[in-house]
Structure formats: C-alpha cells, structure tokens
Amino acid sequence: MSKIKVVHYINQFFAGIGGEEKADHKPEVREGAVGPGMEFNKRFKGEAEIVATVICGDTYFNENTEDAKKKILEMVKKYNPDIFIAGPAFNAGRYGVACGTITKAVNDELQIPVLTGMYIENPGADMFKKSVYIVETKNSAAGMRKAVKSMTKLALKLAKGEEIGTPEEEGYMPRGIRKNYFAQERGSKRAVDMLIKKLKDEDFTTEYPMPDFDRVEPNPAVKDLANAKIALVTSGGIVPKGNPDHIESSSASRYGKYDIADFNDLTSEDHETAHGGYDPVYANDDPDRVLPVDVLRDLEKEGVIGELHRYYYATVGNGTAVSSAKKFAAEFAKELKNDGVDAVILTST
C-alpha cells in the first residue's frame, strides 16, 4: 500500500509566524510538515506523511469564516489527501472553533476523513464533537506529545477505513452515535445489577448517560429603560491602568470590580486590557472599544437609560476554566442584584 497522504491545518502561532499580532494571517499552504506536523510525521513511522500544511490566523478564520473555508477547501482539494487533520488546539478557543469548522467542512464537502483534537472545555468541542472525531487533549501545549500520539493512532485507522472503537478505547469525545451489539446478559439483569451496585454505593457505568443541558430561561425584558440601572460586565479584560488586581492574561483565577463614577470616557491614560488572547493594540488605544462607557454615559445624560451602575466587573476570558467563570459571576451577580441593577450588558472579545 502506498503512503497515506495527510493534509494538516494549524494556526499562525503553531506555524511560528507570530502571536496575537499575527492572528489576522490569511490562509496559506506550504508543502510538507510545519510545527506540530513534524511530531505527527515521526509518529506515523513511514505509514503516512503530511504532504501539505494549511496555515490560517485564528482571528482571520473566525471573522471571515466563509471566505477562509472556501480558500482552505480549495487548498485541501488540490492535494486530495487520505485524511485531513487539524490542530490539536488544546484550550485555545478561536483555534478550536476553527479546527472544528474546517474539519467538518472538509468532511462534508470533500468526503475526506477528518480528525482534530482539543481540550474538553474548548468551545469548539461542544460545537463539533457530534460532527467530527475530536481527540480529547490536555488544556495546554504541554500535552502535545500525548495528544499527537492518540491522534496518530486514530488518524491511521480513519484513513484506512478501519472500524473505530468506542470513545473510551480510542480517546475521542462521545459523538452521540449508538451502535448495536450483543450483550452477554439481558437488559433486565443488567439493570438490576446496576441498581444493586448503586444501593451499595459502588461504582457502576450507566448505559445511557443523560445529556447535560445547562440552559437558563431568559428573564423578562426591561420595561422602563429610562429608569433602569444598567451595569457593564466584560470578559475582555478591561482594567484600570496597571492592572491593580493582577488579573492573569490567561486562565484567570480572579475578577475585578471597578468604580467608573468619575469617568465619562475610558482612555489609554486610565484603562487598558489585561487579556492575553487577542491583539491588545485597539483596546489599549481606546478601552471604550471593549467596554462602551462613553456611549452609555451619553445615553444616561440624554435620559435614554436611568443610570449607568457605578461599578463594572471584568475578567479575562482566555483559557479560563468554565468553573472559575461560573464562580466569579455567581458572586458578582448577587452584588449586582443587591445594588438594584435592572439589566447587564456583557461584552466579549
């Protein structure tokens, strides 16, 4: 059998082009392996080879999804690979969404097997785990070797059209696909066995896990805007200059509460962003671009809204654990409620 042909997708960072300042990099294709592709090639042990690498900036992909998709599909088509691999993206949100989007597109449009990898909390995981095989990885590139190892194994199977085992066996995220099989014992016995284990407080594995729908019902609309107190919250990392609470540029472990009673306008003199996940030039130059204090102050003066709440809350939404974000907001939402805030505008980058 001839060598399996692989096309690999990575972002500007893993291609060594640059960080956030280069995140608007347009799609390009290079012959052979680049960056993490080298590790893949090593692990393929001659069975497969990356013939080309597609590189695209994360911001470019997410802001120009249709255009990026079209260009990348053309690039991939030219090489006619046996499998298309994207990432791994770990906990990089935009990269994960890009990997999910492009693998799904390649699979749908070109009917080529695809594979990607990312951390379970990456937003791309929830969005695409049902459509494509996503190998679960650690939350940072420190898990690269392990990720590539699992991805290589699954990639070879997919490319060869071999049967794919269960999510536990192969290391991918459950896709919600049910497969019939012959069990040793009939259902009633299995159910009773499970129940007995449960009563004994022993571990058991359910055969039908309930889906985890954490949805919150929308609250009623604001009736009287002219008398409403509006508060601002952001995950875009806007903080007073100098970042007094030392909110981390990624994986934030805290949030800040800041008084804006004396501000009609945020400027580069007094505020900045602590966020390490996007190019900070625009937000530092004019923080209103993320936290629109100037406009809300105008609307307050004009009587459109009753009042802009004197405190805003901010954290950095960059690889921040969902559990942390939940904890932050549960805490400050109580304060907002006690302060008589009627509605919140939450801005995200």
Added chain:
Amino acid sequence: MVKEIERAGIPVVHVCTVVPISLTVGANRIVPAVAIPHPLGNPNLDKDAEKQVRRKLVEKALKALQTEVDGQTVFED
C-alpha cells in the same frame, strides 16, 4: 458568566464577535459585534464615526434587553 447573571434574575445581553460560541455557552440575548480585538469599535474610522458605530451597537443591545425572548435569540438588525 452570562448564564450566572441570568440565573440571578437579571436580564443580560451578550455583545460578542463569535456568535456560535455565545450560542454554545447558552446566552439568551445575543448581539453580534464588530471584530474580536475591537468588538465595539472600528479603528479604521475616524473617532466620531467610530463612536456612532459603538452607539448603534449599544442601542441594539438595549433594544434586545427590552425585547421579550423565548429562548436563544440573535439580534441581527
């Protein structure tokens, strides 16, 4: 964070650039923004025009807050 604010009983609008993420997270009122590094601004415009863009978006966000919704809603225009 959007969900916890909503859970506390305060209506909230999420102004963000990557709408699919907001939908996955579970925001109920969503207003699409300009761009990732400057969701409520556009550095290519002059200061006044840029502030107009920002005001339009904030007005759209306020409009969303004044609209009864019955599940996740993206306010396109």
